[in-house]
Amino acid sequence: MTRLEKARRGEADDAVRAAAQAESIDPEALRQGVADGTVVVLRNRKRPSCRPVAVGAGTRTKVNANLGTSKDRVSLEEEIEKLEVSVEAGADTVMDLSTGGDIDAIRKEILRACAVPLGTVPIYQAVIETVSAGRPMVEMKPGELLEVIRRHGEDGVDFVTVHCGITRRSLDSMKSSNRIMGIVSRGGSFTAAWMEYNEAENPLYEYYDDLLEIAREYEMTLSLGDGFRPGSILDATDKPQIEELITLGELAARARERGVQVMIEGPGHVPLNQIEANVLLEKRYCGGAPFYVLGPLVTDIAPGYDHIGCAIGGAVAAAAGADFLCYVTPSEHLGLPTVPEVREGVIAARIAAHAADIAKGIPGALEKDRQMSLCRRRLDWEGQIEAALDPQKARDLRESRHPEDEEVCTMCGEYRAVRISNKVIGS
Amino acid sequence: MTRLEKARRGEADDAVRAAAQAESIDPEALRQGVADGTVVVLRNRKRPSCRPVAVGAGTRTKVNANLGTSKDRVSLEEEIEKLEVSVEAGADTVMDLSTGGDIDAIRKEILRACAVPLGTVPIYQAVIETVSAGRPMVEMKPGELLEVIRRHGEDGVDFVTVHCGITRRSLDSMKSSNRIMGIVSRGGSFTAAWMEYNEAENPLYEYYDDLLEIAREYEMTLSLGDGFRPGSILDATDKPQIEELITLGELAARARERGVQVMIEGPGHVPLNQIEANVLLEKRYCGGAPFYVLGPLVTDIAPGYDHIGCAIGGAVAAAAGADFLCYVTPSEHLGLPTVPEVREGVIAARIAAHAADIAKGIPGALEKDRQMSLCRRRLDWEGQIEAALDPQKARDLRESRHPEDEEVCTMCGEYRAVRISNKVIGS
Numbered sequence: 111m112t113r114l115e116k117a118r119r120g121e122a123d124d125a126v127r128a129a130a131q132a133e134s135i136d137p138e139a140l141r142q143g144v145a146d147g148t149v150v151v152l153r154n155r156k157r158p159s160c161r162p163v164a165v166g167a168g169t170r171t172k173v174n175a176n177l178g179t180s181k182d183r184v185s186l187e188e189e190i191e192k193l194e195v196s197v198e199a200g201a202d203t204v205m206d207l208s209t210g211g212d213i214d215a216i217r218k219e220i221l222r223a224c225a226v227p228l229g230t231v232p233i234y235q236a237v238i239e240t241v242s243a244g245r246p247m248v249e250m251k252p253g254e255l256l257e258v259i260r261r262h263g264e265d266g267v268d269f270v271t272v273h274c275g276i277t278r279r280s281l282d283s284m285k286s287s288n289r290i291m292g293i294v295s296r297g298g299s300f301t302a303a304w305m306e307y308n309e310a311e312n313p314l315y316e317y318y319d320d321l322l323e324i325a326r327e328y329e330m331t332l333s334l335g336d337g338f339r340p341g342s343i344l345d346a347t348d349k350p351q352i353e354e355l356i357t358l359g360e361l362a363a364r365a366r367e368r369g370v371q372v373m374i375e376g377p378g379h380v381p382l383n384q385i386e387a388n389v390l391l392e393k394r395y396c397g398g399a400p401f402y403v404l405g406p407l408v409t410d411i412a413p414g415y416d417h418i419g420c421a422i423g424g425a426v427a428a429a430a431g432a433d434f435l436c437y438v439t440p441s442e443h444l445g446l447p448t449v450p451e452v453r454e455g456v457i458a459a460r461i462a463a464h465a466a467d468i469a470k471g472i473p474g475a476l477e478k479d480r481q482m483s484l485c486r487r488r489l490d491w492e493g494q495i496e497a498a499l500d501p502q503k504a505r506d507l508r509e510s511r512h513p514e515d516e517e518v519c520t521m522c523g524e525y526r527a528v529r530i531s532n533k534v535i536g537s
Numbered sequence: 538m539t540r541l542e543k544a545r546r547g548e549a550d551d552a553v554r555a556a557a558q559a560e561s562i563d564p565e566a567l568r569q570g571v572a573d574g575t576v577v578v579l580r581n582r583k584r585p586s587c588r589p590v591a592v593g594a595g596t597r598t599k600v601n602a603n604l605g606t607s608k609d610r611v612s613l614e615e616e617i618e619k620l621e622v623s624v625e626a627g628a629d630t631v632m633d634l635s636t637g638g639d640i641d642a643i644r645k646e647i648l649r650a651c652a653v654p655l656g657t658v659p660i661y662q663a664v665i666e667t668v669s670a671g672r673p674m675v676e677m678k679p680g681e682l683l684e685v686i687r688r689h690g691e692d693g694v695d696f697v698t699v700h701c702g703i704t705r706r707s708l709d710s711m712k713s714s715n716r717i718m719g720i721v722s723r724g725g726s727f728t729a730a731w732m733e734y735n736e737a738e739n740p741l742y743e744y745y746d747d748l749l750e751i752a753r754e755y756e757m758t759l760s761l762g763d764g765f766r767p768g769s770i771l772d773a774t775d776k777p778q779i780e781e782l783i784t785l786g787e788l789a790a791r792a793r794e795r796g797v798q799v800m801i802e803g804p805g806h807v808p809l810n811q812i813e814a815n816v817l818l819e820k821r822y823c824g825g826a827p828f829y830v831l832g833p834l835v836t837d838i839a840p841g842y843d844h845i846g847c848a849i850g851g852a853v854a855a856a857a858g859a860d861f862l863c864y865v866t867p868s869e870h871l872g873l874p875t876v877p878e879v880r881e882g883v884i885a886a887r888i889a890a891h892a893a894d895i896a897k898g899i900p901g902a903l904e905k906d907r908q909m910s911l912c913r914r915r916l917d918w919e920g921q922i923e924a925a926l927d928p929q930k931a932r933d934l935r936e937s938r939h940p941e942d943e944e945v946c947t948m949c950g951e952y953r954a955v956r957i958s959n960k961v962i963g964s
Contacts, residue, residue, distance in 0.1 A: 284962055285961075285962045290907065290910045290911060290914055291910055291913060291914055291955065291958075292914070292955065292958035292959060292961075292962050293954055293955075293957070293958035293961070293962065294954050294955060294958070295954060296953060296954045298954065299953070299954035299955075299957035299958045299961070300957065302957075302958070302961045302962070303957050303960070303961050306961050341910070341913070341954075341955070342906065342907075342909075342910035342913070343895065343903075343906050343910075344903065344906060344907055344910055345910075381892070381895045381896055381903075382852060382853075382856050382892050382893065382895065382896040383856060383895075383896035408852065408892035408895070409888060409891050409892050409895065409906055409926075410905075410906040410909040410910050410913075411891065411905050411906055411909045411924060411925060411926045412884075412888045412891075412925065412926045412927070413921065413922075413925050413930075413931040413934070413935075414925065414927055414930035414931045414933075414934050415884060415885070415888055415926070415927065415930070417845075418844075418845055418848050418885055418888050419888055419892065421845050421848060421849055422848055422849050422852045422853075422888070422889060422892055425809060425835065425849045425853075426809075426849075426852075426853065429809050429810060440934065441934050441938070443913075443921075444931060444934045444935045444938065445934065445935060445937070445938030446938065457839075457842060458842070458845055461836060461839045461842055461845050461846055461849070462849065464836050464838065464839075465808070465809050465835035465836050465846065465849055466809065468770065468808045468809065468810075468835070468836065469808055469809040469810035476770075476771065476808075478837075478838050479769065479770050479771060479836055479837040479838055480717065480769075480771055482769075482837040482838045483717045483718055483768070483769035483770075483771060483772075483837050484717060486718060486768070486769070486837075486870075487717055487718055487719070494840065494870075495840075497838060498838060498839065498840050498841065499836075499838045499839045499842070500839070500841055500842065503840075503841035503842070504840040504841045504871060506841075507840070507841050507867065507868050507871045507872065508840075508871045508872060510872070511868070511871065511872030511873065526723060526726075527720055527721050527722060527723045527725065527726035527768075528718065528719065528720075528721060528726075528768070530720070530726040530727065530729075530730050531718075531719035531720035531721070531726045531729070532719060533730070534712075534719075534720070534726065534729045534730050534733050535711055535712045535719050535720070535729070
C-alpha cells in the first residue's frame with residue numbers, strides 16, 4: 111500500500127507523522143490532506159533517512175533550490191557545497207538538475223549528502239544518454255525514458271518532474287499560438303521535438319500507467335511539469351498553457367486513483383495581475399493538488415535581479431494558495447549561479463514564503479514577527495539578530511556600520527523614535 | 538495662482554506639460570488629474586531648472602531614494618555620490634534627510650546637484666536647531682518650525698513631509714492602544730513628545746493655514762506624513778493609524794481648497810493581506826490623493842533583505858493604486874546604507890514599480906517586457922542587456938560566467954529550449 115492509500119484508510123505512516131511534527135500541526139489533519147490529495151508528503155520508500163516534508167494546503171509554504179552540473183561545468187564538490195548552503199539557508203527540498211559528467215554517480219553522491227527530499231527531471235538524463243549513444247535525441251525510446259525514471263526511484267529520488275501534459279492536441283494549439291517565447295521548459299521542448307519527429311503522442315502521456323507503477327513502487331511523488339509554461343509575461347495564461355493545465359488535472363486524478371501522490375508545476379513568467387487567476391485555475395482543475403511554482407517572475411526586464419521579481423510573484427502566488435516555491439537566483443537568464451547566489455536565491459524565496467504564510471494564517475508564522483518586534487521595542491540588538499531569518503547577514507551588516515550611537519543608526523531614525531515613543535506612551 | 542488653481546481653470550503650466558511629455562501622456566489628462574487632486578506635479582516655484590515629476594493616478598509609479606547626513610557621519614561628498622547613484626539608477630525623486638553638519642549648507646549643495654524633485658522633513662532641522670540653541674527639543678516654538686519650512690521652500694525644496702495628522706485625540710488613542718512598536722516615525726515621535734510636554738495641540742495641525750500659505754508661496758507640495766505608521770506588521774491598520782489617516786484626508790481637502798498640491802504618506806510594516814485595504818482606505822478618505830508609501834514591508838524578520846520585503850509590498854501596493862514608492866535599502870533597521878546599497882534599494886523599488894505598472898496597465902510599461910522577450914527569442918544577448926532595467930548589472934553577471942556555449946548557459950536551460958522551440962514551432 112502507498113502512503114496515499116494508507117492515508118485514505120485512516121493511517122498516517124511515519125513520514126506523515128514526522129512531517130506533521132516538524133510543523134507542529136495535527137497529524138490527523140495532515141493525514142486527511144494526504145488522503146484528499148491536497149497535500150503530498152515527500153519521501154521515497156528507499157530513503158528512510160530523508161527528513162519527510164509536507165507540501166500543500168494548511169502547511170508552511172515550502173522552498174526548493176535547484177542545483178546540478180552542466181556540460182561546461184562538472185564539479186561534484188561545488189554541487190555538494192550548493193546543497194549544503196541551500197539547506198543551511200533553509201531550503202526545504204533540493205532538485206538535482208545535473209546534465210554534465212557521470213549523472214548517475216553525481217545523483218547518488220548528492221542523495222547521500224542530502225537530508226531533505228530530493229527531486230530530479232529524468233528526461234534530461236534520458237536525452238543525454240541517447241545522444242551519448244550516438245543517436246539523435248529524438249530517437250530516445252519511451253522505454254529508455256521510463257528506465258531512467260525507475261533508476262531515479264531505485265536510488266531514492268523523492269519526487270520527479272515529468273512533462274506528461276503535452277499532447278498532440280496541446281502541441282497543435284502551441285503551434286498555432288502567437289506566443290513570443292514558444293516553449294521555454296527544457297523538458298517541454300525535448301518532448302515537443304520528440305513528438306514532432308516521431309509523429310507520435312508524448313510517451314509520458316501514452317505510457318502514463320507505466321509511470322504510475324514506477325511511482326507507486328518507490329513512493330515517488332509525481333511533479334507534473336508544465337512544459338508550456340510561459341517564458342515571457344506576454345505569453346502568460348494563454349491557451350496552450352491552460353490546455354496543458356487541464357490535462358495535468360486529469361492526469362493528477364488518475365495518479366491519486368492509483369495511490370500515487372501528485373503535485374502540479376506552474377509558471378513561470380506571469381504579470382502581477384494574473385497570478386491569482388493562475389492559482390485559482392490550478393486548484394480548480396487539479397482537485398486542489400499542491401501547486402509548485404517557478405517564480406512567478408513578474409517582469410522580464412530585470413535580469414540580475416530575478417530573485418526579487420520572483421519574490422514578488424512568489425509571495426502573491428503563495429498568499430493566493432500556491433504551496434511550493436522554486437527559488438530563482440540573481441543569475442537566472444544570465445548564467446549558472448555561484449554559491450553565494452544560490453544562498454541569496456533561497457533567502458529571497460523564504461521571505462516570499464514567510465510573507466505569504468502570514469497572509470495565509472499559517473500557525474506560528476506571525477509569532478516570528480512578534481518576537482522580532484518585541485526585540486526592536488526593547489532595542490535589543492542581539493535578540494533582533496537571533497530573530498532574523500538570516501542572522502549571519504543581519505550581524506555582518508550591523509557590525510560593518512560601527513554605529514557610535516545605537517539610537518540614531520538607521521536612515522529612518524526608527525530607534526530614536528522608539529526610545530522617544532517608549533517615554534511618551536509608556537514602554 | 539498656484540499650479541493647482543491654474544489646472545482648475547483649464548491651464549496646464551509648463552511643469553504639467555513637461556511632466557506629461559516625460560511620460561508620453563496627454564497633457565490635458567494630466568492637467569485634469571492635477572485639478573482633481575489625484576495627481577501632483579512636483580516642482581518648487583524657485584527651482585525652474587528642476588525636471589518636474591508627476592505622481593498620481595494614470596502616471597507611472599514613481600520611486601524616491603532617501604539620503605542625508607547623520608550626527609555620526611557628515612560627508613557632503615558621500616551624499617552627493619548617493620544622489621548621483623540614485624538618479625543614475627532611475628530614482629524619480631530624492632529626499633534629503635540630513636541631521637548632521639551644517640544642514641542648510643548641505644541642502645543647498647544637494648539642491649544644486651539635483652536635477653529631480655527634492656523632498657525634506659523640516660521638523661528634523663527645527664528640532665536640531667532647538668537643541669543646538671541649548672533648549673530641550675520639546676521647547677521648540679511653533680513659529681520656529683514654520684520658519685524652517687519657509688527656509689526649505691525658499692531654497693527650492695519641491696515637497697516636504699509634514700506630520701500634521703497627529704492630534705490630541707489620535708495621541709490619546711495611541712496611548713491607549715496595545716501597539717507593540719508605538720511610534721516609529723521620527724517626526725511623529727518628536728511631535729507626540731512635544732504635544733505631551735506642552736499639553737498643546739500639534740503645531741502643524743493648529744497652524745495648518747500658515748503652513749498652507751508657505752506651501753502656496755513656493756509651490757511646494759505637502760506630503761502629509763503618517764506619524765503613526767506601524768513599525769511592526771502586528772500593529773498595521775490599527776485604530777491610531779486609521780484615525781490619523783482620516784485626519785490627513787480632511788487636511789488634504791483643506792490644502793486643495795487653498796490651491797496647495799498634496800499627497801499622503803502611508804505605511805510602513807503591513808502584512809501582505811492588508812495592503813490592498815490600506816490603499817483603498819487612503820484613496821477613500823483622502824479624495825483620491827496620491828499615495829506615497831514607505832515599503833510596505835511585508836515581514837519584520839528579514840533585516841539585511843528589507844529591500845526585498847519592500848519590493849513585495851511595494852509591488853502589491855502600487856498595483857492596488859499606490860502611486861509613489863519610497864525605497865528601502867538592504868541595511869534598513871541595521872544602519873545607514875552604503876552607496877552600493879542605495880543603488881540596490883533604488884533598483885528593487887523600480888522592479889516593484891514596473892511590475893505594478895504592468896498590472897495597472899500604464900501605457901508603455903508592457904512594451905519593455907515585449908522588447909526583452911523578443912531579444913530572448915532571438916538569443917540576442919546584446920539586445921537583452923540593453924533592454925534590462927540595469928544593463929550594467931546584467932552585463933557584469935553575464936560576463937563573469939564566461940559560458941562556452943551560449944545555448945546552455947542557464948540553470949533552466951531556457952535558451953537551449955528556445956532554440957529547440959524555434960525549430961519545432963517556427964521562429
